[in-house]
Amino acid sequence: xxxxxxxxxxxxxxxxxxxxxxxxxxxxxxxxxxxxxxxxxxxxxxxxxxxxxxxxxxxxxxxxxxxxxxxxxxxxxxxxxxxxxxxxxxxxxxxxxxxxxxxxxxxxxxxxxxxxxxxxxxxxxxxxxxxxxxxxxxxxxxxxxxxxxxxxxxxxxxxxxxxxxxxxxxxxxxxxxxxxxxxxxxxxxxxxxxxxxxxxxxxxxxxxxxxxxxxxxxxxxxxxxxxxxxxxxxxxxxxxxxxxxxxxxxxxxxxxxxxxxxxxxxxxxxxxxxxxxxxxxx
Numbered sequence: 001x002x003x004x005x006x007x008x009x010x011x012x013x014x015x016x017x018x019x020x021x022x023x024x025x026x027x028x029x030x031x032x033x034x035x036x037x038x039x040x041x042x043x044x045x046x047x048x049x050x051x052x053x054x055x056x057x058x059x060x061x062x063x064x065x066x067x068x069x070x071x072x073x074x075x076x077x078x079x080x081x082x083x084x085x086x087x088x089x090x091x092x093x094x095x096x097x098x099x100x101x102x103x104x105x106x107x108x109x110x111x112x113x114x115x116x117x118x119x120x121x122x123x124x125x126x127x128x129x130x131x132x133x134x135x136x137x138x139x140x141x142x143x144x145x146x147x148x149x150x151x152x153x154x155x156x157x158x159x160x161x162x163x164x165x166x167x168x169x170x171x172x173x174x175x176x177x178x179x180x181x182x183x184x185x186x187x188x189x190x191x192x193x194x195x196x197x198x199x200x201x202x203x204x205x206x207x208x209x210x211x212x213x214x215x216x217x218x219x220x221x222x223x224x225x226x227x228x229x230x231x232x233x234x235x236x237x238x239x240x241x242x243x244x245x246x247x248x249x250x251x252x253x254x255x256x257x258x259x260x261x262x263x264x265x266x267x268x269x270x271x272x273x274x275x276x277x278x279x280x281x282x
Contacts, residue, residue: 052068052071058264059264081093099119103116103119105261109261110149110152110153111153157254158179158254160267160268161179161180161250161254161267162179165181165182165250165251168182168209169249172184172249177235177236177248178232178235180231180232181232181235181236181250181254182248183236183246183247184246184247185245185246186245186246186247187243187244187245187276189241189243193238193239193240193241194224194238194242194279196224196225197223197224198223199221199222199280200221200222200223200240200242200277200278200279200280201277201278201279202218202219202220202221202222202233202276202277202278203275203276204218204219204233204274206218206255206271206272207271207272207274208269208271208272214271216256216259218233219233222234222237222277224237224238230256231254232248232250233273236248236273236275237275237277240275240277242278243278243279244276245275245276245277246277247275248272248273248275249270249271249272250270251267251268251270252265253268255271
């Protein structure tokens with residue numbers, strides 16, 4: 001990253017300093033006699049403000065006034081941290097900010113408080129050598145330890161999910177199928193349930209407890225007993241009869257794993273999914 005790559009960021013600094021606390025869409029924030037350069041800075045800032053508003057689509061908490069003011073303070077702090085003509089320092093600042101975000105997510109996901117001093121000591125030791133660090137051996141150890149943390153997290157999330165569902169399932173009139181899956185029949189039909197190996201054409205709709213739909217790509221066909229299908233979906237469909245409609249309750253982490261974080265869902269947040277299952281014609 002050369003210094004010239006920081007010029008657009010510096011432009012935001014000038015724009016925000018000029019705008020003060022006024023709305024980003026208030027054109028009166030730009031002086032009427034602004035130069036061409038100042039005008040470029042202003043409209044560049046407007047585009048970055050538009051980027052921020054796009055983020056609020058996936059995270060509505062960002063739309064609040066307090067969140068916007070907090071964002072501006074962070075923006076200014078980041079720009080003030082940069083030094084002209086010191087690329088190594090600037091790269092360290094950018095990496096430090098990225099690592100801070102990563103560590104925050106890591107701490108939330110694994111319910112721990114990472115020790116940043118260990119990271120700094122490790123990087124310092126790695127940079128003292130005249131040659132590059134052996135990435136392969138470090139990667140192997142890192143992967144092994146992460147697998148252990150993920151296994152521990154899965155156990156913890158399963159226990160917490162079971163507690164949440166034991167509370168919410170009966171409220172919705174559902175019965176327990178598994179510790180992480182409850183269900184009830186919405187449209188009963190006569191006949192036998194699908195047999196292992198049979199295929200079912202399914203229509204699945206996800207919602208939260210308030211009925212708000214959760215947008216996520218779901219399978220349209222399920223083979224009963226297929227271990228590659230999401231566990232709660234496979235378990236639910238395995239209890240159904242052709243033509244039946246059922247509603248199930250699980251949690252975001254059981255259904256989606258770590259993808260729940262990408263959808264801004266808390267891991268143990270209850271998720272309802274309604275399934276219509278039909279036989280697949282040969």
